[in-house]
Amino acid sequence: MTSSTAPPAPANPYAVLGAAIVLPASGHVILGVPVRGLQFLFFMVILAWVTAKIAPPDASFVGRHAGGFLIYALSVLDAYKLARIRHAQWVHNARQGSDSAHGGIEPHT
Template sequence: MFGSAKRRAARLALRPARHVRKPDMTVNSPWEASMQAHEIEAAQKRIDEATGEAVEKASKRPPEQVVRRPLHPWVVLGAAAILPGAGQVLNRMPRRALIMVFFMLLLGFLTLQLAAPGRSFVGRHAGGIFVYAIAVLDAYAVSRYRREYFMQRQRAGDM
């Protein structure tokens, strides 16, 4: 299959252009000789490009997927507890991390503005703390699910 593609590409590239002189025609001037040499070089370049493209297409194969072992859920839980959104980033979900941090800040600011002046720190920032707790639990749950899925597939021999 690959050999026939190379030959077809070479045949297409060898086809002379309409303006190329036939070899049996005589050359009357040095200018015509240089033009003929230029056309020969152009044809050779087309041949090289066509065969190179055919070889590149034939040699390209879909890359094999590398399966990375997921991080241990306790590591992800620790990172999520220390830094908001870090657990989602470790789970390779950075967009979700940004969304969680955005809502953490938004709800923390809203509860700060709406809370009574005499409330404690936790009471004034309850919205942000709530989303923070949800983000920590979400990071741990996703990590644990991925690890269990990976281990089951590994035991079954799929990997």
């Protein structure tokens, strides 16, 4: 006899997106990949420092730290993408499980 307990639902992608926007790397922590978030934070700080050193003195704050903001934006997108993929896989697996449990038609291979 096999147990048909479904895996728990993954984090809501919009909650992960909001957390990643508010606090960098928190979206990755919610997803269970804190090392990936830490890597993004590391490169965010390094590139912000580098661009601050090479930017002209009359550049704005965002202009002086553009490298850090670029990595921040990539970090937000990455966390959201991971959350969307995990949620889509969970929905797909849940649908497959309910189709086979209710006598659904299985696709031809």
